[in-house]
Amino acid sequence: xSVTTTSAQNGSLDALGNGGESxxxxxxxxxxxxxxxxxxxxxxxxxxxxxxxxxxxxxxGAHLRVVGSTAVGNRERVVIVEVEDTWLVIGxxxxxxxxxxxxxxxxxxxxxxxxxxxxxxxxxxxxALAASQRKGSAAPSDPHKTP
Numbered sequence: 001x002s003v004t005t006t007s008a009q010n011g012s013l014d015a016l017g018n019g020g021e022s023x024x025x026x027x028x029x030x031x032x033x034x035x036x037x038x039x040x041x042x043x044x045x046x047x048x049x050x051x052x053x054x055x056x057x058x059x060x061g062a063h064l065r066v067v068g069s070t071a072v073g074n075r076e077r078v079v080i081v082e083v084e085d086t087w088l089v090i091g092x093x094x095x096x097x098x099x100x101x102x103x104x105x106x107x108x109x110x111x112x113x114x115x116x117x118x119x120x121x122x123x124x125x126x127x128a129l130a131a132s133q134r135k136g137s138a139a140p141s142d143p144h145k146t147p
Contacts (some may be wrong), residue, residue, distance in 0.1 A: 067080040067087060076093030082105055089101035 005023050065082045065094050067082050069077055069079045071077050072091075073093065076091065078100070079090045079092055081088045081090055087103050087105050088099060089096040089103075091100050
C-alpha cells in the first residue's frame with residue numbers, strides 16, 4: 001500500500017509542480033500586461049496635457065487669424081491670414097509659403113459663420129435626398145429589386 005501511495009503522491013506533486021509553473025507564467029503575463037497598460041495610460045495623459053498646454057499658450061499672444069482658405073490643387077492652397085490690422089494673401093504648397101498680396105483689413109468685419117462651410121453641402125444633399133424620395137414614392141420603391 002505504501003508503494004501505490006508514494007507513486008500517487010509523486011504524481012500529484014508533479015501535477016502541482018506543472019500547475020505552479022503555469023500559475024507563475026500567468027502571473028508574469030499579468031504583470032507585463034499591467035505595466036504595458038500603465039505606460040499607455042501615462043502616454044495618453046501626457047498627450048492630453050500637452051494639447052491643453054499648447055492651446056492655452058497660443059491663445060494668449062496670438063494676433064493671427066485665418067480669415068479664409070481655398071484649395072487650388074491637390075497640395076496647394078490660397079489662405080487669407082489676418083495679422084493685427086493687415087490681411088495677407090498667402091500661397092501654401094510644396095513645402096513653401098509665398099506671400100501673394102497684402103492689404104489693410106477692412107473696418108467692417110464680416111461675422112464669423114456659426115455653421116461650418118460644409119453645412120451648405122449638407123443642406124443641398126438633404127434637399128436632393130428629399131426630392132428623390134418624393135419621386136420614389138410615385139415610382140416603385142426599388143427598381144433593382146427582384147421579384
